[in-house]
Amino acid sequence: MAKPSYFSNIPDEELMLELQQGRDEAFNEIVKRYKDYSVRFCYRFVRDFELSEDISQEGFIRLYKYRYKYQIKAKLVTLLSKILMNLCLDEFRKRKSFSMLELDAIPEGGMDNLNAHNLLGDEKSPDPEQEYYIKELGTKIEQILNTLSPRYRTVLILRQFHGYSYKEIAAIMDASLNEVKIWIHRARNQLKRKFKNQIQAV
Amino acid sequence: MHKPADEMYQLSALLDNELNESEAAEVRKKIIQSEKWRNEYQDLKDLNDLLQHWDRLELKDIRASATFELRLLERLRNLKKHPLIPFTILIFPPTLCRF
Numbered sequence: 281m282a283k284p285s286y287f288s289n290i291p292d293e294e295l296m297l298e299l300q301q302g303r304d305e306a307f308n309e310i311v312k313r314y315k316d317y318s319v320r321f322c323y324r325f326v327r328d329f330e331l332s333e334d335i336s337q338e339g340f341i342r343l344y345k346y347r348y349k350y351q352i353k354a355k356l357v358t359l360l361s362k363i364l365m366n367l368c369l370d371e372f373r374k375r376k377s378f379s380m381l382e383l384d385a386i387p388e389g390g391m392d393n394l395n396a397h398n399l400l401g402d403e404k405s406p407d408p409e410q411e412y413y414i415k416e417l418g419t420k421i422e423q424i425l426n427t428l429s430p431r432y433r434t435v436l437i438l439r440q441f442h443g444y445s446y447k448e449i450a451a452i453m454d455a456s457l458n459e460v461k462i463w464i465h466r467a468r469n470q471l472k473r474k475f476k477n478q479i480q481a482v
Numbered sequence: 483m484h485k486p487a488d489e490m491y492q493l494s495a496l497l498d499n500e501l502n503e504s505e506a507a508e509v510r511k512k513i514i515q516s517e518k519w520r521n522e523y524q525d526l527k528d529l530n531d532l533l534q535h536w537d538r539l540e541l542k543d544i545r546a547s548a549t550f551e552l553r554l555l556e557r558l559r560n561l562k563k564h565p566l567i568p569f570t571i572l573i574f575p576p577t578l579c580r581f
Contacts, residue, residue, distance in 0.1 A: 311554060315546035323544050324537070333547060337554050344558060418536040439498060440530070441537045446500050461500070465491035472529050 285309065292356035299347050307347075310356070311340055317357075318364055324441045325368035325433075327422055335371060339364040362452050365438075369430050424474045432467035439464050493523050497530060 287295060287309035298306035318336035319329075326332055342363050350359065425433055431453075438444045438452060446460045453460070495501050496509045512519045 308551070311551055315550050319546045319550070320541055320544050323541065327540075329544065332544075333550060336546070337550070337557060340554055341557060341561065345561075417532070418540060421533065421536060440533050441541075446495070446498070461495055462491055464498070465494040468494055468526055468529060472525055475529070 293352050296347065296350045296356055297352065299344075300350065307340075307344055310343070314340075314357070314360060318360065321361060321364050321442065322368055324437050325365075326371055331371070335367045336364060338367055342367075358448065358451050361438075361442075365434060365452060369434065372430055372433075420478065421471075421475070424471055424478070427474065428467060428470055432463060432470060435460060435463045436467040436471065490519060490522050493519065493526055497523070497526055 285305065287298065287303075287306050290298070292310070292313070295306045295310050299310070315336070318339055319332050322332035322335040322339075323329060326335065339360060343360060350356075425436070428436070434453065435449060438449045439446070444452070446457055446464070449455075449464075450457050450460045455463075492501065492505065492509045493513075496506055501509060513523050514520075
């Protein structure tokens with residue numbers, strides 16, 4: 281079994297300081313710790329695995345390039361998330377036309393077909409039929425998410441999928457706590473409204 | 483300025499456990515007293531549950547591939563091999579300087 285390196289036991293922020301002092305092994309440790317996190321982070325924005333890997337690699341490269349600008353008062357994971365979020369938003373800007381896509385119809389029954397509480401309650405044996413249904417519905421959610429403004433989409437992804445607190449989101453997005461509160465609610469409302477419109481249209 | 487739809491923004495904050503005790507009690511009171519607030523809260527909760535479940539299914543197998551670190555290392559090596567060419571070299575390439 282591989283022996284744990286000196287770097288495997290030191291906190292994130294100290295790793296950045298080691299990196300600033302020219303110890304590249306510290307960077308390897310950062311990548312080891314955050315590669316899955318960053319791929320998942322990007323995937324939640326772009327929903328494309330290969331693209332997520334590309335963007336997260338670019339994120340690590342930027343972290344490495346700008347290592348001397350890092351200040352210990354910032355959490356490494358916040359900095360990395362900020363870099364990744366900006367790269368994902370750039371990607372959205374590149375494929376702006378996505379938001380102009382017409383939404384497909386939502387599966388018959390919409391949200392009423394789901395008993396979300398039951399679904400969440402039984403993790404070990406998900407009902408394949410319901411799983412399929414959620415995936416189908418997920419495609420529609422993804423399309424609707426793409427119609428939200430980048431700001432609303434971002435707050436929703438950070439809160440809803442990553443589980444960041446409002447304070448952390450404010451730090452990542454350089455916004456005030458109040459702004460984040462309002463944005464999250466507006467984003468949810470828009471998503472809900474568009475979702476309901478789709479159901480009614482079916 | 484808040485829009486009328488923002489009146490209920492505290493429902494989202496309640497759902498996310500982002501209110502202090504007294505704020506949360508105030509919002510809960512409104513949920514009990516008003517059908518509009520109750521329905522809105524239930525809608526938000528359903529949406530929340532659905533999104534979380536969908537995300538969990540989607541992310542189940544998402545992790546960095548086995549070659550992720552190797553490829554990143556390669557990209558970094560290339561970056562070090564070909565750093566940005568200084569401006570002066572672009573203007574006066576060594577081949578031209580011989581003349």
